Amino acid sequence: MGRDFTIKLEPLGEKLRVKENTPLKDILFKYGIEFPCGGKGICGGCKIKMLDGDIPLNREHQQALNKLGLSPDIRLACRSIVTSDLTLEIDQFETFILADSSSFRFTPAEGFGIAIDLGTTTLVAQLLDLSTGHVLDAVTRLNPQAEFGADVISRIEYAIRNAGLSVLQNLIRESIAAMVNKLIFRHKVAVTKVVIVGNTVMQHIFSGLDLTPLSAYPFESKKKAFYSFSPEELKFHTEINAEVLFLPSLGSFVGSDILAGILATRLHQSKKYIALIDLGTNGEIVVGNKDKILCASTAAGPAFEGTNIRMGMRASTGAISSIRDNGDGIKFHVIGNEVPKGICGSGLIDAIAVFIKKDIIDVGGKIKDNTDHIELKPPVIISQRDIRELQLAKGAIAAGLQILLDQLEITHDQVESVYIAGAFGNFINIENTRRIGLIEFQEDKIHKMGNTALIGAKMSLFLDEEDIEPILAITDHVSLEMIPDFQDLFADKMMFE
Numbered sequence: 425m426g427r428d429f430t431i432k433l434e435p436l437g438e439k440l441r442v443k444e445n446t447p448l449k450d451i452l453f454k455y456g457i458e459f460p461c462g463g464k465g466i467c468g469g470c471k472i473k474m475l476d477g478d479i480p481l482n483r484e485h486q487q488a489l490n491k492l493g494l495s496p497d498i499r500l501a502c503r504s505i506v507t508s509d510l511t512l513e514i515d516q517f518e519t520f521i522l523a524d525s526s527s528f529r530f531t532p533a534e535g536f537g538i539a540i541d542l543g544t545t546t547l548v549a550q551l552l553d554l555s556t557g558h559v560l561d562a563v564t565r566l567n568p569q570a571e572f573g574a575d576v577i578s579r580i581e582y583a584i585r586n587a588g589l590s591v592l593q594n595l596i597r598e599s600i601a602a603m604v605n606k607l608i609f610r611h612k613v614a615v616t617k618v619v620i621v622g623n624t625v626m627q628h629i630f631s632g633l634d635l636t637p638l639s640a641y642p643f644e645s646k647k648k649a650f651y652s653f654s655p656e657e658l659k660f661h662t663e664i665n666a667e668v669l670f671l672p673s674l675g676s677f678v679g680s681d682i683l684a685g686i687l688a689t690r691l692h693q694s695k696k697y698i699a700l701i702d703l704g705t706n707g708e709i710v711v712g713n714k715d716k717i718l719c720a721s722t723a724a725g726p727a728f729e730g731t732n733i734r735m736g737m738r739a740s741t742g743a744i745s746s747i748r749d750n751g752d753g754i755k756f757h758v759i760g761n762e763v764p765k766g767i768c769g770s771g772l773i774d775a776i777a778v779f780i781k782k783d784i785i786d787v788g789g790k791i792k793d794n795t796d797h798i799e800l801k802p803p804v805i806i807s808q809r810d811i812r813e814l815q816l817a818k819g820a821i822a823a824g825l826q827i828l829l830d831q832l833e834i835t836h837d838q839v840e841s842v843y844i845a846g847a848f849g850n851f852i853n854i855e856n857t858r859r860i861g862l863i864e865f866q867e868d869k870i871h872k873m874g875n876t877a878l879i880g881a882k883m884s885l886f887l888d889e890e891d892i893e894p895i896l897a898i899t900d901h902v903s904l905e906m907i908p909d910f911q912d913l914f915a916d917k918m919m920f921e
């Protein structure tokens with residue numbers, strides 16, 4: 425039996441007793457430490473500072489620290505084990521979780537319903553009175569699977585390589601059950617329906633479906649199938665007598681969160697063309713109307729969520745989230761009004777738009793004075809590589825949209841409204857997304873719509889499968905990689921012109 429050691433966490437003031445050789449990864453996640461690269465030691469997102477005591481370094485850990493340019497008192501939690509008493513300084517991330525309080529049209533029904541947005545990063549559950557459509561309560565949580573990587577690709581890898589599907593499935597099912605049971609316990613109401621929406625990977629994990637087809641080209645997913653569960657198998661409160669439904673995915677990486685977005689924007693009922701853009705890790709896009717809907721996911725990469733960006737982070741405390749240049753100097757906004765720790769996607773878009781305007785970055789994305797970075801608010805910088813990452817992401821989205829428009833034989837001008845979905849979309853400066861060529865529609869057509877996945881999930885509480893099936897019937901998934909012009913278009917759209 426190993427010895428016990430004490431770990432103090434600052435500034436939380438928490439004290440833990442742990443066994444010798446316990447990996448820090450196992451204990452720090454619940455205190456806000458995240459593992460964006462899934463513990464590969466390449467992102468630095470899990471860094472902690474040793475205030476007292478020492479965590480011994482092996483060669484790999486030392487090399488990772490050197491590569492990331494971190495100081496000697498820093499360790500990567502994903503590579504650390506406990507061998508002595510420690511005092512650690514950890515950042516507490518307050519991730520912005522986007523709930524929703526928008527109103528929508530519905531036909532009143534009896535009983536109560538719970539709508540759940542199962543995101544890669546965050547989980548939101550809202551309890552609704554189905555007779556009034558009012559949201560009575562909401563609970564939010566971080567997705568506990570984040571311990572195994574920030575993005576869907578890391579989760580797929582963990583599920584396949586480490587035979588970890590059941591681990592991920594149990595984690596998410598336990599979290600969802602805890603959220604549902606909390607709502608039922610607080611309100612003691614008879615829930616008759618639960619609707620869950622999420623991206624394709626989250627749907628596969630929750631439902632226990634094989635992820636292998638999603639791990640390699642042509643990235644086939646179980647599409648257009650409803651999955652239903654009994655409250656007992658999900659360990660929901662024993663008094664709940666509800667139908668639990670996971671809405672269908674639309675194909676490949678376009679999941680039921682996007683189907684919910686179609687419902688939320690009423691795209692499927694519109695005579696005019698509407699576009700829906702979700703700028704998450706995969707960058708899902710939809711264009712269509714009541715007769716025909718096309719959707720696609722772009723390999724936009726995680727740049728918008730701060731991953732693969734040298735000082736990137738999600739939109740949480742300490743992130744530079746917006747940058748403005750009003751002619752009297754550049755102004756930075758840092759979430760939480762703190763000393764900046766990094767930059768999130770909206771800040772990166774602003775930074776590049778501002779530096780293009782100031783002629784510091786050229787149309788090809790190169791920093792003009794031949795340095796490899798631009799200083800923002802100390803200690804935050806953006807590097808030449810960060811600009812390239814953003815170009816890849818914005819090139820993929822803009823090219824994907826162009827392909828969908830071409831296939832519908834329409835132009836940007838024929839699209840009546842463009843809805844930007846998701847937490848990230850909420851922060852972005854529309855003018856700057858146009859300036860960098862990420863979204864090439866007229867500014868007055870572009871609307872931020874918030875959490876369309878949750879809005880659509882709530883609307884689905886009032887619908888039957890037969891109400892949703894017609895949407896599936898007119899929706900086609902387009903595999904962008906199969907389109908011969910895609911690569912050329914992608915290269916064109918990477919330019920800042």
Ligand code: FES
Binds near residue numbers: 464469470
């Ligand atoms: S370096 Fe530890 S999770 Fe990425």
